[in-house]
Amino acid sequence: MTVDLAIFTVRGDQLMVLLIERGVEPFLGRAALPGGYVQKDETLRDGALRELWEEAQVDGGRLHLEQLGAYGDPWRDPRGRVVTIAYLALGPDLPTPVGGTDARRAYWAPVSEVINGVRELAFDHPAILADALEEVRRKLEYTAVAAAFCGETFTLSELRTVYEAVWGQYLDPSNFRRKVLKTEGFVRPTGERRLPPTGRPAALYRRGSADLLSPPLLRRVDES
Amino acid sequence: MTVDLAIFTVRGDQLMVLLIERGVEPFLGRAALPGGYVQKDETLRDGALRELWEEAQVDGGRLHLEQLGAYGDPWRDPRGRVVTIAYLALGPDLPTPVGGTDARRAYWAPVSEVINGVRELAFDHPAILADALEEVRRKLEYTAVAAAFCGETFTLSELRTVYEAVWGQYLDPSNFRRKVLKTEGFVRPTGERRLPPTGRPAALYRRGSADLLSPPLLRRVDES
DNA sequence: CCCCTAAAGGTCATATTGACTTAAACACCG
DNA sequence: CGGTGTTTAAGTCAATATGACCTTTAGGGG
Numbered sequence: 001m002t003v004d005l006a007i008f009t010v011r012g013d014q015l016m017v018l019l020i021e022r023g024v025e026p027f028l029g030r031a032a033l034p035g036g037y038v039q040k041d042e043t044l045r046d047g048a049l050r051e052l053w054e055e056a057q058v059d060g061g062r063l064h065l066e067q068l069g070a071y072g073d074p075w076r077d078p079r080g081r082v083v084t085i086a087y088l089a090l091g092p093d094l095p096t097p098v099g100g101t102d103a104r105r106a107y108w109a110p111v112s113e114v115i116n117g118v119r120e121l122a123f124d125h126p127a128i129l130a131d132a133l134e135e136v137r138r139k140l141e142y143t144a145v146a147a148a149f150c151g152e153t154f155t156l157s158e159l160r161t162v163y164e165a166v167w168g169q170y171l172d173p174s175n176f177r178r179k180v181l182k183t184e185g186f187v188r189p190t191g192e193r194r195l196p197p198t199g200r201p202a203a204l205y206r207r208g209s210a211d212l213l214s215p216p217l218l219r220r221v222d223e224s
Numbered sequence: 225m226t227v228d229l230a231i232f233t234v235r236g237d238q239l240m241v242l243l244i245e246r247g248v249e250p251f252l253g254r255a256a257l258p259g260g261y262v263q264k265d266e267t268l269r270d271g272a273l274r275e276l277w278e279e280a281q282v283d284g285g286r287l288h289l290e291q292l293g294a295y296g297d298p299w300r301d302p303r304g305r306v307v308t309i310a311y312l313a314l315g316p317d318l319p320t321p322v323g324g325t326d327a328r329r330a331y332w333a334p335v336s337e338v339i340n341g342v343r344e345l346a347f348d349h350p351a352i353l354a355d356a357l358e359e360v361r362r363k364l365e366y367t368a369v370a371a372a373f374c375g376e377t378f379t380l381s382e383l384r385t386v387y388e389a390v391w392g393q394y395l396d397p398s399n400f401r402r403k404v405l406k407t408e409g410f411v412r413p414t415g416e417r418r419l420p421p422t423g424r425p426a427a428l429y430r431r432g433s434a435d436l437l438s439p440p441l442l443r444r445v446d447e448s
Numbered sequence: 449c450c451c452c453t454a455a456a457g458g459t460c461a462t463a464t465t466g467a468c469t470t471a472a473a474c475a476c477c478g
Numbered sequence: 479c480g481g482t483g484t485t486t487a488a489g490t491c492a493a494t495a496t497g498a499c500c501t502t503t504a505g506g507g508g
Contacts, residue, residue, distance in 0.1 A: 043298065044297075069294070083268070196455085221438060398467095419474075420474090426487090462497080466492090468490080476484105
């Protein structure tokens with residue numbers, strides 16, 4: 001029984017996922033999602049948090065962590081029957097982590113490159129990553145987790161950039177602002193402002209109390 | 225490693241869940257969700273389908289089955305560390321199943337009674353059932369699975385009754401009809417009709433090709 | 449002091465929803 | 479054979495939400 005983690009962050013205007021280069025067999029040297037065995041006395045969530053730290057030196061306290069599901073096809077691991085519980089983590093632009101015990105190194109990779117097959121992942125991690133990606137995209141529609149990608153305080157432009165990076169589509173700044181501000185509990189103004197490199201200062205917000213957005217903030221379906 | 229099943233159906237105007245009376249220790253004689261050990265050579269889904277049949281003689285071919293998640297707290301099972309993968313199943317009004325090997329008997333119980341604590345479930349099954357219930361309610365909003373509760377063909381009133389039973393709230397028949405019919409791929413007319421005990425004949429539909437509803441069919445939030 | 453840029457705020461046509469009303473189709477009853 | 483009750487089916491209308499687009503504001507830099 002193992003846990004595997006799909007850890008996402010937004011850097012610049014790209015959605016990134018944390019990958020490791022495996023330092024042990026099987027799939028030695030191959031790219032993979034961080035993860036490892038669950039210990040006997042810990043919860044699945046605690047196991048995920050521990051692996052997060054061991055393999056990538058990422059502190060779980062600051063990021064959103066939720067279970068994605070169990071992957072247990074008998075042939076998914078060449079070593080034999082290994083069921084893995086996949087977790088989804090979202091965090092602000094984190095420092096590039098160093099490798100851990102079972103990982104030669106850890107690094108952020110653009111999700112688009114991994115999905116396109118430019119990098120080949122070990123095990124059934126391509127499927128896990130695909131499911132995780134769809135889940136994040138869906139979560140942004142129906143919940144207020146997008147703020148988990150931002151720092152403690154953020155501007156509405158930063159928040160919009162998160163949506164654009166995750167969904168891969170342009171959003172009208174004005175309509176986005178209207179939707180976010182009139183959705184009760186989405187964000188809470190701090191009263192402070194931040195100066196962009198150029199242009200008018202932007203108001204700063206912090207995450208609100210709401211978890212669900214109703215009505216949701218739907219992405220366009222066409223995407224041609 | 226086990227699988228547990230939260231199997232729902234709509235009977236009359238009530239949402240029902242399939243329970244078993246445990247025939248073995250621990251929790252002998254207690255009500256529980258059907259489930260059992262996963263075998264070495266089967267997928268998690270196949271294990272769920274097998275347990276479905278063994279413990280409740282329910283044929284999985286006709287119902288919607290999806291994974292809910294993994295429950296793995298170290299103390300959830302008095303026997304020791306047992307991680308269970310919970311599955312959610314939705315089906316039309318099924319015949320009352322007989323008990324299986326590890327179950328003295330199997331029966332349908334109103335979900336409301338179980339949630340209220342009138343019946344106490346074994347293990348952490350109360351939490352699993354609560355999660356399953358919320359998942360069904362959410363699924364009805366964003367997907368077209370509601371038809372899984374109906375037979376091969378059904379009237380719009382039957383479909384609306386499903387929503388009302390699951391959400392526990394009244395829906396305006398006229399607005400429901402408009403929403404369903406104008407949502408592309410939700411239902412497909414068969415051309416036939418069905419005579420109710422009294423009143424105008426109702427057109428029959430079968431499930432359409434759509435999986436997701438966009439925009440979704442949201443339930444009211446207040447429900448006071 | 450003017451220009452450029454991004455934030456902030458507004459307009460307007462369109463789509464969707466909730467509450468409500470009206471018409472249609474059948475069985476039953478006298 | 480026509481009236482009555484019941485359920486399906488269809489329509490109206492105001493309130494709300496959305497997408498596309500425009501104008502104003504508040505900075506920095508030349």
